[in-house]
Amino acid sequence: MRIVAARAEDARAIAEVHVASWRATYAGLIPDRVLDSLTVAERTALWQRVLAPGSGWVIVARDGDRVVGFVSGLDARDGDDEARDGEILALYLLPEYHRRGIGRHLFAAACRRLAADGFRSLRLWVLAGNPTRGFYRRLGGRADRREDDLIGGVRVPAVRYTWDRLPG
Template sequence: MVRIADARPEDARALAEVHVAAWRETYAGLLPDRALDTLSVPERTALWRRVMEGGGWVIAARDGGRIVGFVSGGPARDGDLPAATGEIVALYLLKAHHGRGHGKALFTAACRRLARDGCRGLALWVLAGNPTRGFYRRRGGTADKAEDDVVAGTRVRAVRYVWPHLPG
């Protein structure tokens, strides 16, 4: 049974392990192997610890106590979005847990958290080649913008999905 709950700073290493593994699973073929090979669990551990100790939030999916996915967000960073728009900055789930409802549960938990924080709309960015883009479309997201970005030293195309109202 999966349990969705706030992560704590002591979960930073487990979050980092999921982050690195999910990048390698999801972005194989989209990013060069050298970029994926250099991903660092210690660097991501420090990142997630800083996020949580700095007042940011992370919600984790635990299966049998083990973190298998997570979501993090906050106020939208893009200046062209309406006021009170929230953003999902990261949503990662180990591939072995796809199709079990864990991603939907994390997405829903993030929307609830953003609503509690006063957000009314939602935005997120995803790589154009990411095979999980359909997940966001099925939840009512509309692609409204695409931009080139550099991820792990590689130029990629990213697509922004928006929801004028937070999904229920």
Template structure:
């Protein structure tokens, strides 16, 4: 396993992982009409633009020369967030690669890089009902902020998400982004 910065050449693989992960993870949580309308081609355009802009930062997990997961992260996008607040914008794995340690490594590298940027708090948003992600982030030391629950509309349905947060020091070891 190798974790490296994503390149423009990775956009298609990232898009495939993004679409397939959403279609598997969120079936029964978000409307099927939305999931069924997702295409790799559309997501690839978005990821190409993201990679060209270099923000947010995107890293990939590679196994046997194949991209099997990705994580994007950067400044916290929440209203009122301070300059020391970082955010995991997305972390997705190819569904066949779940439970093999790729997600933990991606999260560790992202936390370490955010810590190196002097971010003291790291947050991310999880769609309510994504129990696998909830367990994963709690195991990594993140805690939910119950007062942060918000609702957004997706394909005519109200979807709830909740913010998880962790305080990190600037001396975090790559595999220990915990308070």
């Protein structure tokens, strides 16, 4: 398994992971019609924009040549500019790659990237019913805020996890 920076040509593979992971993880948490409407083509367009120069960063997990997971991040959307909070926006794995330690490696790589960019703390949002909440607690995250997220016209509770210092 290799953890490396994503390339522009990885957009479709990242989109495939994104769609598969959402369908597996969010079944029962968000409306089925939203999950059924997800397309690799739409997500590919999204990830092409994210991977464009100067737009953001993505780190992928590769099993051979296959992208099996990814993480992306940026400045925290709800943070104090002075605090230099980074934010992980997405961390997803193909379901068959869960519980192999890959998520931990992606998380650590994201923290290293955020530290290199000058961030000192970290935030991320997780749907309240998401089974990965325990993963973030085990990594030292503290649930400190709840808000509803609007997904497919339905309000879904989300929880923010915070690390006052970047792990690692």
